[in-house]
Every structure is written in structure tokens, then in C-alpha cells.
Amino acid sequence: MDVFSNLMLGLATAATLENLSYCLIGTVLGTAVGVLPGLGPSTTIALLLPFTFALGPTPSLIMLAGIYYGAQYGGSTTAILLNLPGEPSSAVTALDGYQMAKQGRAGHALAVAALGSFFAGTVATFVIVLFAPVMTSLALEFGPAEYFSLIVLGLIFSVALAHGSVVRALAMVVLGLVLSLVGNDVTSGEARFTFGRLELAEGINFVTLSVGFFGVAEILRNLETEGAEGTATKIIGRLLPSWPDLRRCVGPVLRGTALGSVLGILPGGGALLSSFASYSLEKKLSKTPGEFGKGAIEGVAGPEAANNAGAQTSFIPMLTLGLPANAVMAMMVGAMVIQGIVPGPNVATEQPALFWGLIVSMWIGNLMLLVLNLPLVGLWARMMTIPYTWLFPAILTFSAIGIYSLNGNVFDLYALCLSGVLGYVLLRLGCEPAPFLLGFVLGPMLEEHMRRALLLSFGHPSVFVTRPISAGLLILALLALLAVALPAIARKRSKVFAE
Amino acid sequence: MRTTGRQLKAGGIFVAIGAFFLATALLTLDIGSTLRMGAGFMPVLLSCLLIALGIGVVLERAGEDEVEARPIPWRGLAFITLAPLLFALTVKGLGLAPALLGLIATSSLASRMMSLTQVLIVTAVLLAISLLVFSYVLGLPYPLFALSAG
Amino acid sequence: MKRFWTVTCALAFALALSPAQAWEPKKPIRVIIGYGAGGSTDAIGRLMLKKIEEQKGWKFIVENKSGAQGALAAIEVKNAPADGSVLGLLSTGNFALDPFLTKSSQYMPEDLDYVGTIGKIEYALIAAKDAPYNNLAELAAHTKKNGPISFSSTGKILDLAMERVSDKLGIAFVSAPTSGSAQSLQLVLGGHANVTISGGVHVPYVQSGKLKVIAVMTGARADYAPEVGTSLEQGGGFSIENYFLLVAPKNLPADARKAIADAIDDAVKSPEIGDYAAKTFNTRVNLGAKGSTDDVMAQSRAWREWLPNSKLAK
Known part of the structure; x- marks a missing residue:
């Protein structure tokens, strides 16, 4: 079958009234839960899974996919407006997006995120259509050694997420890695640092840490200056970005889309790595790297495009190999199984209408998101004008319920308090949370892949440098480390960033 | 070379956390060897690295923004930490609605700028919204009032 | 409306058939699944619960608790009231093997009642x-x-x-x-x-x-590869008998235990479960309450005997 007839089949499937409405329901619902801190797509999909019994396979998958990328979208909104990243990739968006919002440019950040995401989603859809088989075999080439090296590279990149001291950023990365060790060790099954608490067996919850280190710490930060100045933000100038603003984003969006499309196919963190690889890249290429972290529009546009492209292409391993890229996709695989479709290499040939219908519906869903959300940008931006004193009890309340609903465990709430205080203290001491969160997310994968690679190579550490892809990635990581460390050694680093 | 108080504190936190994890790992976990790593291998490696970086933070040349200008909002800190704790302690025993009431009221007290009337308004509005969104629309499986449920 | 009539008919039918009054859940039954939402255990479990809802008019609230390889779910069921209001769905290995692999397991196979199985996993x-x-x-x-x-x-x-x-x-x-x-x-x-x-x-x-x-790796040859022998036939001396297993708190009242076991049996017999098991290449089988209890006990004895020889289990 050629590309054109595949697309036509997909369009014919996705454009029925039933499928269009489920796509709409999914995207709206996804956006809504994405906006609520703590309540991510996985909670929602778990709640909704029983309802999909009644639907056919195609509408139910279209709806679940809609929830997934709708939630990504909603998550960016919360990250930009409230500095509350509900998932790892939004932590990157929060860096500059929230600063822009504080400066009264929330509308610009939101609009650029929406447009960048839509563009990336469109390109990624075509990437799936044209290259799915090729990319599948590339994903299979990635063994434990390659993953390990890719993650090392990602960790080095994450240093660029902080401004100021390299040593502090590295220390925060390693702090994240250390805290990620809590919980049962995947390789041996042994409990580590759980002190007999079963709640810790699966490790510390990401959302808990993220809300603590970003959300709660930011609330406390804002309470510092309370009363000294007007806490409400005023919208500066026009609501939507101007042409020169948009032109600045063209390059970042294009590069982000490319990064996301390629890295998205790697199950487990591929899409996430792409969003901060994009951030580091834009900071490196920028003529004014000092603006990053202080409201650089490129720092929103690039990572958002990368993340959305990655979210899209991460469907490739799920559809062609039955390999879920993350918890949400695992549930979608479950939904397919419930509908009697066994995910794997046969889906595209045995269920072409479902396969292509889903892909086309992802593009339609992205279009819907754009149409729905651009008018909402003004409304969201105006939310920033609510006095902060009125806003923060809501942030804390929604976060607490969201976190409680993850597992129904009050233990997670104690962890929230603790991580909020620790995050605030570290922030006061000039240690920024973004590298920490990424270390925390990538930590388990780093160890798992390293140990798996060594086991599978019967204990030969040379596996990391004898496999070409792995060696290449490690060389890149070394170069990246030199690139961030050298200016700091050569001259006073703060001067570089003072510009 | 001059070391500021902030560097000392930040480095101290990293060293302390690193030392805590290192000690726990050495006491409770099997380290193994490079050939066959035990569960304790990475913890020992990473906590040593954290301690080293903590020392690095202290020794690093200070930047020019190394000043703690703003006061710590003690009142905020107290109430913001207390609110989720209160929620955690009451949600199982009393149910979602009373626990939320405590959570919202306590957290709105964190601000010095809120008058009593404002606290009441914020509490009422937020309570209504959260119950509507979480219990009614999303249907989270937690009872509103727990005393009646067996 | 249709549902109302189904329920009423089912109730009337049940009353007419049973001499004594059959046990009925007074409120929705909480089912704690020890695996993540969307996994194979979750999928077949939800399908079966949906079938019971149709056949008996009972209601279920499903919770996924996949923490600590199912141990969290097992402990929660163990500590729940034994009145039929809480069930668990895990697999045989969670009870026959896992408790003996950690030094301080908070549950043992004897701590729970076993009420039936949905199917056997074909490894x-x-x-x-x-x-x-x-x-x-x-x-x-x-x-x-x-x-x-x-x-x-x-x-x-x-x-x-x-x-x-x-x-x-x-x-x-x-x-x-x-x-x-x-x-x-x-x-x-x-x-x-x-x-x-x-x-x-x-x-x-x-x-x-x-x-x-x-x-x-199981007792009988597979339809999709009929020419390949089982590990027993090839002299491996061991086969894996792992079931999707339904458990309840210890000492369930006899009437509740019987009603629940019957409800499971009727649901597992339905063509939907059969089709589904076939599509996912597992075998539909319900060992029943007694059968699954005996199976868990026999398997746990066998594991306990063998574990001292193992180098992989510490």
C-alpha cells in the first residue's frame, strides 16, 4: 500500500462523526486534567479505561490518544502559568514560560507553545506515515548500552537548564540521581532506602517531588516579597506574540521538531530527552544565552515542539512493536488488548483502518487543540492578574488532592511537605530544581540500563565503547561536558551570563 | 578565594544528604563488584559523587549574586507545611469534605495580606470548586464524609 | 430500564432457585488488582468483573495497586474486613513464591482465602x-x-x-x-x-x-507452535503453573464465599472470557475456591522445598 492510500484510509476512518467526537472529547478532557496539577493523564486514563469497554477499538484508542496529547498540552499551560510541571517534560517549559508569565507575557508563551506544538505534531504525523518501518528497526538497534550512553548525554545536557554555577547544577543532578535510588531495585528486587515503609517500595513519586520543588517552593518564594510590591501581574502590551517574536521561534521549533521526531521513538524517556536536548541546543546557539531562564521565548518554543513531536512518534514503537514508551502508552496497549487487538507487528496489516485512523486522528486532534486553545490564551493569561494571595491556596489545594489521588496514600502528602521545604531551601541557596528533577527521572533508567548492559555482555564494561552508537553518544557527552565546564574554568562564568 | 554563607549551607546540604545515603547503603546493601554489581553499587558511587560535588560547591569561586536579601516568610512556611499535613491526617478519618476545608483554610492563612473575610470567601469558593471537580466530575473514589461509611 | 429488568429477572431467578437466601453484596465490592492498569491481569480481570456485573447485577470499584510487585495489594486484601466487600486479583506466584523471597514478608499464603482463577498464563x-x-x-x-x-x-x-x-x-x-x-x-x-x-x-x-x-514452559503444547515440545517433554523437569488468581481476606463467611466463587465461575464460563483468553493466547480455567487454595498451598510447599537449592533467590 502506498502512502497516499494509507492516508486516505486513515482520513476516512478518523473523519467519521463518531470518531471526530471521541477525538474532541479526548482532547478536551485531556487538556482539562492536564491543567490540574497532580492529576496526570495516567490517572485519567485509568479512571476512564472501564468506559472504553463499550466503545469500539478505533474510537476508544482515538479518545485515549486525545487524552494523552491533550494532557501534554494542558500540562504546559500549568507549567507556564503556575510553575507547576505535572510531568518531566513540562519542567523544561516552566523554566522560561513561567518567567515570561511573571513579566506579563503569559499570552506570548502560551501561544508560542501552542503553535510550536501544532507544527511539530503535523511534521511528526508525516514522519510516522513515511518512516515508521525504518524507525522501528532503529528503535530495536538501541540496546541497554546505547540507552545508558544516551542518558549520560542527557544528564550532561541538563546542566544547561540552570543558570549560574555549573557545580551546583551538577550537584543537583546527582541529588536527583541519589533520591531516585529509593525503592525496590529492579535488578535484584532488593528494597533500598525504604526504611521498612512499603509506600517507598516503588520509589518517591515524581509528581510529589515536582510539585514540592517547583510549586510549593515557588509559593514560599512569592510569600517572601509579599506586600513589598503589587503581587498581581499586569499584561504587558499585546496578548499574542508579534511577528518578530514568532520569527525568533522558527529555528527553535524546526530544530526541536527534528530532535523530538527522532528521539521520540525510543521507549522510556526519548521524548523527555528531546525536550531538554532542545533547550540546551537553543541556549548554546543563542546570541544571548543569558536570557535563558529569565523569559527567553526560544526556551519555550523549542522544547515544546520537541516534546510534542516526541509524544507523536513515541506511538511508533507502541503500534509496530507493542512496546509502550511510558505509563500512559502501557495503558493504551491495555485498552487495545481489552478490545481484543494484540499489539505488535501485525496491527498495521491486520487492522489498517485502526492504525491509519489513529495516526490521522492525532493530527486532527492537534488541530482541535490549537483551535480550542488559542482563544483560551487570553483567558488563561488574565488568570495571572488574579492576586497571588488568592491563587496560591488553590494551587496548594489542587496539588494536594491530585497527589493524594495518585495512590490514595497519605504518605505522599508528607513527602510533599518535606520536598517543598527542601526545594525552597535549596532555591534560596541558588540551587535550581530543573536539573534535579531530570536527574531524578533519568536515575532509575541510568542504573537499570548500565547493569543490564553489563549483565548481557557478561561483565565486559567495554560494551559501552565497542558498540558504535553507544561510543558516539559517549563522545558527544564528553564534548558537552567540556563545553559547559571550560568557560567556567577559563573565566568567571557569571560574567558570561551577565550579558 | 572567599566562601559565602550560602555556599557553605548549600554544600553542607549536599554533603549531609550524600553522607546519609552513603552510610545507609554501606550498612544495609550489598555492594558487589564491577563484574557483578549488587544493589548497593550505584548508591555508594552516587552518594560519594554527591559528597564530592557538595565540597566543590563550597570551594567554588563565588558569583556576584551571592546575597540573601529577602527574609524567610516564617508564617507562610509554617502554614504551607501544616496544610497538607492536616489534610493527610484527616482525609481517612473524617472524609474528603472536612479534610479539604482544613486544607484550604490553613493554606489561606499563610498570607499576611489576607483578612478574615477574604479567608472565608477563598475557602468557600475553593471548597465548592474542588468538590465539584474532583468528586463530581472526575469521580475520585473517596467518600465525602467518612464517619458514616463503614 | 433494560438493565433494571435484567437485574430484577436475575434476582428473581436466583431467589427461585436457591432454597436459602443467597448472599448479596450490600455495597459495591472493592477489587484491588496487584498489577498496573492496562496490563494483561488488569484487562482480563476487568472483563470478568464486567461480566459479573451483567450476570449478577453486582457493582465493583476497581483499584490498581501495583506497588512492590503486588505485595501492597496482597497486604491490603489481607487486612481488609472479611465480609465480601473486598477482593484482590493477583497471580499464583504472588502467594506461592514471593513471600519466601524476602526476609520480612508481611503476608504468607495461609493469610488469605482463595476464591477462584480466571485463566492460566501460557509461558x-x-x-x-x-x-x-x-x-x-x-x-x-x-x-x-x-x-x-x-x-x-x-x-x-x-x-x-x-x-x-x-x-x-x-x-x-x-x-x-x-x-x-x-x-x-x-x-x-x-x-x-x-x-x-x-x-x-x-x-x-x-x-x-x-x-x-x-x-x-507450561504443561501442554501450544496451538500456535504444535511441533515444539513442553519443557517437561524435553526433560526440563519443571513447568510454570501461574494463574490469574482471585483472593479474599481470610475466613470469609461461607455464604459469601460460595456466592462470590459461583459468580466468578459463571463469568469465567461466558463466551466473552473464552474469546478473550484465546485472543491473548492464555487458557481460560477456573480451579474454583477449593481447587485454587489447594494449588497455592501445593505450589508454595514445592517452592519452599526447592528454594534452598537456588542461587538466584537470595
Whole structure:
């Protein structure tokens, strides 16, 4: 079958009234839960899974996919407006997006995120259509050694997420890695640092840490200056970005889309790595790297495009190999199984209408998101004008319920308090949370892949440098480390960033 | 070379956390060897690295923004930490609605700028919204009032 | 309205048939599933609960608690009131094996009531199509000549199964644990690991010729690869009998236990569960309350006897 007839089949499937409405329901619902801190797509999909019994396979998958990328979208909104990243990739968006919002440019950040995401989603859809088989075999080439090296590279990149001291950023990365060790060790099954608490067996919850280190710490930060100045933000100038603003984003969006499309196919963190690889890249290429972290529009546009492209292409391993890229996709695989479709290499040939219908519906869903959300940008931006004193009890309340609903465990709430205080203290001491969160997310994968690679190579550490892809990635990581460390050694680093 | 108080504190936190994890790992976990790593291998490696970086933070040349200008909002800190704790302690025993009431009221007290009337308004509005969104629309499986449920 | 009539009819029918008043749940039954939402256990479990809702008019609230390899779910069921208001869905290995693998398990197989099974997981030892061995004997010969093979393992029970068969036949292997069967499959498909034991997800790949079956790891040969012998036939001396297992708190009242066991049995007999099990390459089977209790106890005795010989279980 050629590309054109595949697309036509997909369009014919996705454009029925039933499928269009489920796509709409999914995207709206996804956006809504994405906006609520703590309540991510996985909670929602778990709640909704029983309802999909009644639907056919195609509408139910279209709806679940809609929830997934709708939630990504909603998550960016919360990250930009409230500095509350509900998932790892939004932590990157929060860096500059929230600063822009504080400066009264929330509308610009939101609009650029929406447009960048839509563009990336469109390109990624075509990437799936044209290259799915090729990319599948590339994903299979990635063994434990390659993953390990890719993650090392990602960790080095994450240093660029902080401004100021390299040593502090590295220390925060390693702090994240250390805290990620809590919980049962995947390789041996042994409990580590759980002190007999079963709640810790699966490790510390990401959302808990993220809300603590970003959300709660930011609330406390804002309470510092309370009363000294007007806490409400005023919208500066026009609501939507101007042409020169948009032109600045063209390059970042294009590069982000490319990064996301390629890295998205790697199950487990591929899409996430792409969003901060994009951030580091834009900071490196920028003529004014000092603006990053202080409201650089490129720092929103690039990572958002990368993340959305990655979210899209991460469907490739799920559809062609039955390999879920993350918890949400695992549930979608479950939904397919419930509908009697066994995910794997046969889906595209045995269920072409479902396969292509889903892909086309992802593009339609992205279009819907754009149409729905651009008018909402003004409304969201105006939310920033609510006095902060009125806003923060809501942030804390929604976060607490969201976190409680993850597992129904009050233990997670104690962890929230603790991580909020620790995050605030570290922030006061000039240690920024973004590298920490990424270390925390990538930590388990780093160890798992390293140990798996060594086991599978019967204990030969040379596996990391004898496999070409792995060696290449490690060389890149070394170069990246030199690139961030050298200016700091050569001259006073703060001067570089003072510009 | 001059070391500021902030560097000392930040480095101290990293060293302390690193030392805590290192000690726990050495006491409770099997380290193994490079050939066959035990569960304790990475913890020992990473906590040593954290301690080293903590020392690095202290020794690093200070930047020019190394000043703690703003006061710590003690009142905020107290109430913001207390609110989720209160929620955690009451949600199982009393149910979602009373626990939320405590959570919202306590957290709105964190601000010095809120008058009593404002606290009441914020509490009422937020309570209504959260119950509507979480219990009614999303249907989270937690009872509103727990005393009646067996 | 239609539902109302179904429920009423079902109730009337039940009342007419039973001499004494049959037990009915007074409120929705909480079902704690020890695996993540969307996993194979979750999927077949939800399908069965939906069937019971249709057949009996009961209501269920499903919670997924996958923490600590199902231990959290098992402990929660153990500590719940024994009145039929809480059930758990896990697998045989969670009770017959897992409690003996940790020094301080907070539950033991005797701590719970077993009320039935939905199906049996059909495991197979698989390798890439071009691997230079086709059965266990050839695998043993291969490792004697070329050194150990790598085994990608998804869960302790599969690790120990591989160890038992290997000890018997002299296969040398190194085990690399993964966190999911899809991941293990990827390692074998990509040539990163030599073999893995998989429960169903491999079948499409066997059919499309990317993977081959070395041995069926359960008691009977598989329809999709009828020419491959079971590990018992090939002299491996062990087969994995792992069921989707329904559990309840200890000392359930007899009437509740019987009503629940009957409800499960009726649901498992339905054509939907049969179709579904066939599509996911598992076998539909309900051992019943007594049968599943006996099975868990027998398997736990067998594991306890064998565990001291194991090098992989610490």
C-alpha cells in the first residue's frame, strides 16, 4: 500500500462523526486534567479505561490518544502559568514560560507553545506515515548500552537548564540521581532506602517531588516579597506574540521538531530527552544565552515542539512493536488488548483502518487543540492578574488532592511537605530544581540500563565503547561536558551570563 | 578565594544528604563488584559523587549574586507545611469534605495580606470548586464524609 | 430500564432457585488488582468483573495497586474486613513464591482465602529466529561449547523457572532482569539478549517468523507452535503453573464465599472470557475456591522445598 492510500484510509476512518467526537472529547478532557496539577493523564486514563469497554477499538484508542496529547498540552499551560510541571517534560517549559508569565507575557508563551506544538505534531504525523518501518528497526538497534550512553548525554545536557554555577547544577543532578535510588531495585528486587515503609517500595513519586520543588517552593518564594510590591501581574502590551517574536521561534521549533521526531521513538524517556536536548541546543546557539531562564521565548518554543513531536512518534514503537514508551502508552496497549487487538507487528496489516485512523486522528486532534486553545490564551493569561494571595491556596489545594489521588496514600502528602521545604531551601541557596528533577527521572533508567548492559555482555564494561552508537553518544557527552565546564574554568562564568 | 554563607549551607546540604545515603547503603546493601554489581553499587558511587560535588560547591569561586536579601516568610512556611499535613491526617478519618476545608483554610492563612473575610470567601469558593471537580466530575473514589461509611 | 429488568429477572431467578437466601453484596465490592492498569491481569480481570456485573447485577470499584510487585495489594486484601466487600486479583506466584523471597514478608499464603482463577498464563521460552538452537538439548549443548547465553527475565518466578530447567539440563545462562515483558521481547528482537520467557505477547512474533519457541514452559503444547515440545517433554523437569488468581481476606463467611466463587465461575464460563483468553493466547480455567487454595498451598510447599537449592533467590 502506498502512502497516499494509507492516508486516505486513515482520513476516512478518523473523519467519521463518531470518531471526530471521541477525538474532541479526548482532547478536551485531556487538556482539562492536564491543567490540574497532580492529576496526570495516567490517572485519567485509568479512571476512564472501564468506559472504553463499550466503545469500539478505533474510537476508544482515538479518545485515549486525545487524552494523552491533550494532557501534554494542558500540562504546559500549568507549567507556564503556575510553575507547576505535572510531568518531566513540562519542567523544561516552566523554566522560561513561567518567567515570561511573571513579566506579563503569559499570552506570548502560551501561544508560542501552542503553535510550536501544532507544527511539530503535523511534521511528526508525516514522519510516522513515511518512516515508521525504518524507525522501528532503529528503535530495536538501541540496546541497554546505547540507552545508558544516551542518558549520560542527557544528564550532561541538563546542566544547561540552570543558570549560574555549573557545580551546583551538577550537584543537583546527582541529588536527583541519589533520591531516585529509593525503592525496590529492579535488578535484584532488593528494597533500598525504604526504611521498612512499603509506600517507598516503588520509589518517591515524581509528581510529589515536582510539585514540592517547583510549586510549593515557588509559593514560599512569592510569600517572601509579599506586600513589598503589587503581587498581581499586569499584561504587558499585546496578548499574542508579534511577528518578530514568532520569527525568533522558527529555528527553535524546526530544530526541536527534528530532535523530538527522532528521539521520540525510543521507549522510556526519548521524548523527555528531546525536550531538554532542545533547550540546551537553543541556549548554546543563542546570541544571548543569558536570557535563558529569565523569559527567553526560544526556551519555550523549542522544547515544546520537541516534546510534542516526541509524544507523536513515541506511538511508533507502541503500534509496530507493542512496546509502550511510558505509563500512559502501557495503558493504551491495555485498552487495545481489552478490545481484543494484540499489539505488535501485525496491527498495521491486520487492522489498517485502526492504525491509519489513529495516526490521522492525532493530527486532527492537534488541530482541535490549537483551535480550542488559542482563544483560551487570553483567558488563561488574565488568570495571572488574579492576586497571588488568592491563587496560591488553590494551587496548594489542587496539588494536594491530585497527589493524594495518585495512590490514595497519605504518605505522599508528607513527602510533599518535606520536598517543598527542601526545594525552597535549596532555591534560596541558588540551587535550581530543573536539573534535579531530570536527574531524578533519568536515575532509575541510568542504573537499570548500565547493569543490564553489563549483565548481557557478561561483565565486559567495554560494551559501552565497542558498540558504535553507544561510543558516539559517549563522545558527544564528553564534548558537552567540556563545553559547559571550560568557560567556567577559563573565566568567571557569571560574567558570561551577565550579558 | 572567599566562601559565602550560602555556599557553605548549600554544600553542607549536599554533603549531609550524600553522607546519609552513603552510610545507609554501606550498612544495609550489598555492594558487589564491577563484574557483578549488587544493589548497593550505584548508591555508594552516587552518594560519594554527591559528597564530592557538595565540597566543590563550597570551594567554588563565588558569583556576584551571592546575597540573601529577602527574609524567610516564617508564617507562610509554617502554614504551607501544616496544610497538607492536616489534610493527610484527616482525609481517612473524617472524609474528603472536612479534610479539604482544613486544607484550604490553613493554606489561606499563610498570607499576611489576607483578612478574615477574604479567608472565608477563598475557602468557600475553593471548597465548592474542588468538590465539584474532583468528586463530581472526575469521580475520585473517596467518600465525602467518612464517619458514616463503614 | 433494560438493565433494571435484567437485574430484577436475575434476582428473581436466583431467589427461585436457591432454597436459602443467597448472599448479596450490600455495597459495591472493592477489587484491588496487584498489577498496573492496562496490563494483561488488569484487562482480563476487568472483563470478568464486567461480566459479573451483567450476570449478577453486582457493582465493583476497581483499584490498581501495583506497588512492590503486588505485595501492597496482597497486604491490603489481607487486612481488609472479611465480609465480601473486598477482593484482590493477583497471580499464583504472588502467594506461592514471593513471600519466601524476602526476609520480612508481611503476608504468607495461609493469610488469605482463595476464591477462584480466571485463566492460566501460557509461558514459552523463546529466541530469535536465527538462533543456533531449536530445543533445550541443543541449547544445553550450545552453552557447553560457547559459554553462557543471556536470559532476559521478567519477574522472579520466570528467573527461578529458568534456573530449575537449566540446572536439570546443564544450560549455562546469565539473567538480566527487566521490568516488563514487552521490554524483554525488545531485547530478544534486537539481538541484545539471547532468550526470554514470555507469557503470550510473543505469539504474533512467532507467527510472523521473527521469533521461535524453544520450549513451551507450561504443561501442554501450544496451538500456535504444535511441533515444539513442553519443557517437561524435553526433560526440563519443571513447568510454570501461574494463574490469574482471585483472593479474599481470610475466613470469609461461607455464604459469601460460595456466592462470590459461583459468580466468578459463571463469568469465567461466558463466551466473552473464552474469546478473550484465546485472543491473548492464555487458557481460560477456573480451579474454583477449593481447587485454587489447594494449588497455592501445593505450589508454595514445592517452592519452599526447592528454594534452598537456588542461587538466584537470595
